[in-house]
Amino acid sequence: MTTRHTTLRKTALGTIGSGNVFADLGFPEPEIELAKANLVIKIDETIEKRGLTYARASKLMEMPRQELTRLLHGHTGPYTVERLKEFLSRLSP
Template identity: 45%
Template structure:
């Protein structure tokens, strides 16, 4: 039996855009925010119930959030969750060179 060759295409840093999903940039930003909330929860050794109490949501909501079900949360609400973990959230807008095309939205976390 001979295996058929598999076509491999290199993607970008945004899986949601690569899949052609609508609002890919916003969804990618939300995913990054949730990943940071998940990281902080683990770093503090919090249970989902304690993380939920900290953020003002229930444990089942935390579970859904960490399983990738975060469409119902706005970027603003996710940023508010980060502030509950004693994080400052800054939004910076800067010019982009014309030859680089449309501007991008990025998230980066700074560990203390």
Template identity: 40%
Template sequence: MEKRVIDGIEIEVGSGNVFADLGLPDAEKLKIKSGLVFEITKAIRRLGLTQEQAARRMGIAQPKVSGLLRGDFANLSERKLMDCLTRLGYDIEITVRQAEAETGHLVLAAG
């Protein structure tokens, strides 16, 4: 990882994926899921939903909504998180194309 000195303080420049920087397994998967959770949280706030209202709309139990809003998304799949987003009024597009490198990667682009 690249190191720099700013105002006399040595810092490490992140890779753009905090989960990978921390050495966690499945870092790409965690990055995608956290991006989906971020969008769900924004939608719930934008719509002014209570946790119970959000739970009914997303088709999950209220304690899972509470967990999501606290950053606990380990028990929900990417597919379920995408389903929650569509139930909150989001369109999701998945584009697949051949990578330029030998190994491809996942990218979440939210707009």
């Protein structure tokens, strides 16, 4: 990781971030990390909205259930934004 983002502002009540926690923490590609996080949230919401089990969702997404669990716990490193979009589209009815 790199140094923290310089747009953090100190106030009497605490620190105000930039709106992108990945930038604030100094990730090298914060916009991509934020996009991945937002896609994982949508994947999780879609699974819940459709009432899918993780086993059924992983079959629809064509990935092992253990990988789905890791993804939903925030391990997005091995996936591109495009791949996550593909997973999301496979979950759509």
